Amino acid sequence: MSQQADLSTAVGHARVRVRYAETDQMGVVYHANYLVWFEVGRVELMRQNGIEYGRMEMEEGCVIAVVEATARYKAPARYDDELVVETRVLRVRGPIIRFGYRILRVADGLLLCEGETVHVVVGRDMKRRALPKKYADLLHAAASDTVSDTLDGDGTR
Secondary structure, three states: OOOOOOHHHOOEEEEEEOOHHHEOOOOEEOOOHHHHHHHHHHHHHHHHOOOOHHHHHHHHOEEEEEEEEEEEEOOOOEOOOEEEEEEEEEEEEOOEEEEEEEEEEOOOOOEEEEEEEEEEEEEOOOOEOOOOHHHHHHHHHHEOOOOOOOOOOOOOO
């Protein structure tokens, strides 16, 4: 996806292949690995929208801490399956960002898992802070359900 694309409908796509170490004795992916793949998708979506997460951490001193995660498992992934992680920004409200995910098997397009994560922007001191404007603008543009009101860094109006 080009960074010049219409980001208001942006969906990030990241591909992963299931490694043997990610499966249990039955050859099924261990459930916690889906959360790792959510992160892969989230970082890729941000990159596709012009946000380099590592640079944001280093230069701006802010991170987006996970405060909630949900996953709904629909079908198992197995060793060597190629998967695609679809990621969307669902909502941005001040320092709170909600991402949505769908994990599909490439071979047949079957939906294996869907979920969401909620993040709070914090500084190195782990205290809530505002997302720098240049990143907030990019996330707002990518959000499919952006709340347009602006909140202060502490979450108040």
